[in-house]
Amino acid sequence: MEMRTTTQLANFLQICIDKKSHVNAKLLHAHILRKGLFTDTFLSNRLIELYHKCGLLTTARQVFDKMPNKNLFSWNAILSAHCNTGDIENAHKLFDKMPERNAVSWNTLISVLVRAGYEQKALSLYNNMNHSGFLPTNFTLASVFSACGALLELRYGCVCHAVANKIGLDKNIYVGNALLGMYAKCGDVENAVKAFEELPQVNEVSFTAIVGALGDTDHVDEAFDMFRSMHRSGIRIDAISLSSILGVCARSGINESGGSSVNGQQLHGLTIRLGLEKDLHLSNSLLDMYAKCGDMNSAEMVFDSLLEVSVVSWNVMIGGYGQKYQIKKAIEFMQKMQRFGFEPDEVTYINMLSACLKSGDTETAHGIFNKMASPSLSSWNALLSGYSQIEKHKEALRLFINMQFRNVKGDRTTFAVLSSSCASMGLLEGGRQIHAASVKNLCDDDIYVASGLIGMYAKCDKINVAKCIFDRIKDQDDVVCWNAMIAGLSLNTLDKEAFVLFKNMLENNMLPTQFSYATVLSSCVKLSSISQGRQIHARALKDEILNDVIVGSALIDMYSKCGHVDEARLFFDQMSIKNTITWNEMIHGYAQNGHGSEGVALFEEMVNKSGEKPDAITFIAVLTACSHSGLIDYGIKIFNSMLQEHGVEPISDHYTCLIDSLGRAGRFNEIEVILDKMPYTNDPILWEVLLSSCRVHLNVNLARRAADELFRMNPCNSAPYVLLANMYSSMGRWDDVRNIRELMIKKQAVKDPGYSWFEQKDEI
Known part of the structure; x- marks a missing residue:
């Protein structure tokens, strides 16, 4: 009879779980207590599950704490309850107290840590799981790959990939999709494509991930081809996959106004055909695509047709008009936004600041910034970056001083922007203070801050300090710092050292960027070294970067300035862009x-x-x-x-x-x-050119006028004295020659000695 009662109660509890009926649950709980069945572990476990599903964590925990006989299911049930309600601290304590664990216990805590953004803790827990002798399941590896992707831990992700291969889980759809997502987030598009191709079956998640990966790495055409393949294969296209490909259009639309907009219009048509135009997230993606492609008329049509709008929708429109320098329209949309009862958020203000500064309207930008009750660091950085971009570097430094007074600590963006401003002004003392502040805020080791400091010291003629910063960078796997150092050496006429550093960069398996090639080709020009220039040309050909217009232009410049204009023209004619x-x-x-x-x-x-x-x-x-x-x-x-x-x-x-x-x-x-x-009238080169022509044609009156202008602008410049003296000597006017020589000595104008060089076997 008792057995039948227990089974009936278990069935009733299951019905309450399915319906999330906590009122009936409490009646059943009271009945269990009255009948003295609380010692039944199975019924207590069902009660924990029931209260957990009804969102009553405290009650579920009370049931668990009073249980006389707990089993592994009891522990996992209450652990899951704490995890699902976001109570990670108590979940961790429970996990540590568990008398025994199974794969479910480990997976439950690892997955919640990843979802809550504690990816590093999740990976540490995964390591402990391995050391405890538990093999990961498909759920474990899916969470671990997600954590690796969020942390950009490509190497550790590859190790976990090997584990998945070893235990035969690499073909599992969940593991495969997570693996693909990890490679995509880490920017390893080659392995992402390989992971996609090795999946025994693909779904909309797989296609969405690979489309995003290709788009993020500027493989725009391949991303569109993959999306078309998804469409042709009959896999369901949902709002998420459409948002992903619209994101590709938006990113490519920043640089290419034509093709991306056409693709975006086709996708807009597909959205309507699939009946997804009411999805708010997808509608915002459409708005963003049109805005990034500069088609604000279409963006406004989409916006006006939306049945529901969010703050994101308004922000996209404000940001789009800011990109087009239409500051009045941006302000108009912000005012409309407030009239319709939407409160501007941080993104709204940042978009408005950016719009004002791009239009050169610093006064309105300051007014908007001052209206913010408590500007976040992102807002400060937006204003700093805006000032730097429109070359108002003094205002950027004043704003940073204001940040200090208001006790706002800077981050990597702050110090990278300020280093750039100090470099542009050649302000060494200000740059040193920024350096000190970055050390105090523990940002000096950041690759972008360090690169900014290298550039600042190089432009302020402190190349040895720049070298010290470069040598101290722990992670030299980023091309940014190498580019900054090569550019710094070239700027300080250490072109041979710049070329050597470029070779070291290649030896360290770094892939040069267009900036790397342009800088080192400039060094070859200054060295007048055609042989080294040809070496760089060959390397650029190997790296398949010759189609880049910046590299191509630098090569033309190099060949021309080294006297090989026919080779320059040959390359010019071969350039596709x-x-x-x-x-x-x-x-x-x-x-x-x-x-x-x-x-x-x-x-x-x-x-x-x-x-x-x-x-x-x-x-x-x-x-x-x-x-x-x-x-x-x-x-x-x-x-x-x-x-x-x-x-x-x-x-x-x-x-x-x-x-x-x-x-x-x-x-x-x-x-x-x-x-x-x-x-x-104050350009010395203009007057020197005129003086040189007067010397050739012996035009004394105009020569004297040009020389007087040059004496006025820079009395210590030896060029006008020498040119004028040479002209007088060719006319036999030796008294005038002597007067010029005496004036030159009096003004302490010293002529730099001339020199020439030639190249033999790569040596100057």
Whole structure:
């Protein structure tokens, strides 16, 4: 009879568990107590489970504590109850007290630690599990791979992958998806694709993870191909997978305005066809995609059609208009947001700050910042970064001082931005104070802070301090610090050392970036070392980075400045992608090497056929080409077309090129007309160029005018004294020569000795 009662009670308890009926549960609990059945471990375990499912943790714990006979299921049930309600501290204490454990016990605590963001503790617990002789299950490994991905622990993830292979769990769908996600988060797209391909069966989770991995690593076309494959294979496309591929469109849309927007529109159509347009998260992804692609008209249409909006929706719109420098629209949306009862959050304010600063409206940005009751560190950093980007470096430093007064501790972003500002101003003392503050806040070991400090000290002529910081960096597996050090050496004319460091970088199995190649090619130029330049060219070819427009432009510059303009043109013609910088380098290369006619012809091709718009640098290059080829009248025509046809305001360098061209031809009357009209009179290079032309053509009056201007600007510069003395000596005016020499001694203007060099077997 008692057996039948126990079974009936167990069945009733199961019904209450299924229906989460805590009122009936208490009636059953009272009946169990009245009948003296509380000693029945099975019924008590069901009560713990019941109260846990009804969210009554305290009652469940009371049942557990009063149980006279606990078994492993009892311990696991109450452990699960504490874990599921987020009571991790008491869950840990329970786990430590357990008289025995099984795989369920370990998995329960490991998974909750990962979900709660305690990934490092989860991995430590996993190690203890292994040492205790328990084999991981598919649930264990899924949690462990998730932890490795969150911590970017690629090496440890690979070790766990080997364990999964050894015990035969690598083909399990849950483990396989978690493994794929781990490789994706760690940026190892090659192994992510391999893990995907090795899955015996794939589902929407697998496809979503691989699409995200490809998109995050800029394999945009492959990401779209994978999504199309998912669609063709008949796997259910849900809101999450669509949000993932829209994220790929959004990220690529920042750099490519056309193709990404078209793909995004197709995905928008698919969203409507699948009836998912009411999903708020997916709608926000659509908004973000259109905003990042710069299509704010479509974004606003989507926004206006939403049945439900969130703070995220408003933030995306405000951020999108900020990206387009439409500050009035951004402010309008923030005001609308508040009228509709939505309170701006931190992201709202950061988006508004960014919008104002990108538009150069520092006053409004400050006003918004001051309205924030308690600005977070992210808000401070947003304002700091904005000031730095628009080159208001003094304001950035003042803001940091204000941070100190308000006891706001900086982080890696703070100190990296401030180091950059100090470097831009050449402010060594300020940079040292930032360095000291980063040490105090334990941020100096961070790779980005250290790289910023290396750049700051290098620009302040303290390259030895920069070397010390570089040598002390513990984790030199990041290319950022190598790039900063190579650039610092090159900046301080230690180009041979920069080249050696680049080779060391390769020996350490570091993959150079476009910045690495551009910097070391610049060093080859300054060393006039064509052999080393060709070595870099070969390495760039091996690394398949020659299609990068920055590397290609640097190679053209290197070949041109080393006197191999034909090789530069050969590479120029082979480039699949060119921009204005590429055309400028090639035109300038022709000008430097005395091929002015070819430079002018290339300029005509650029303007009339390429679709690229010439900028100020383009006109310096083509005017130099005209000067070197004696195309004076054509040069004047190009100069006059700058503002009228191309909207480029002439600057001092353009006037210098024009005066050089006219001076070589001895057309000094035209030069004097230009000198009287031009707005730039304090450029020493312009007057040196004029003085040099006057010396050749023995124009004493204009030469004296140019020399007087140079004496006024810098009395210690030896160039005007030497040029003027040489002109007088060629005319036999020895008294004037002597006067110039005496004046030079009086002003303590010392001429630097000239030197030349040649290259033989990689030695200078």
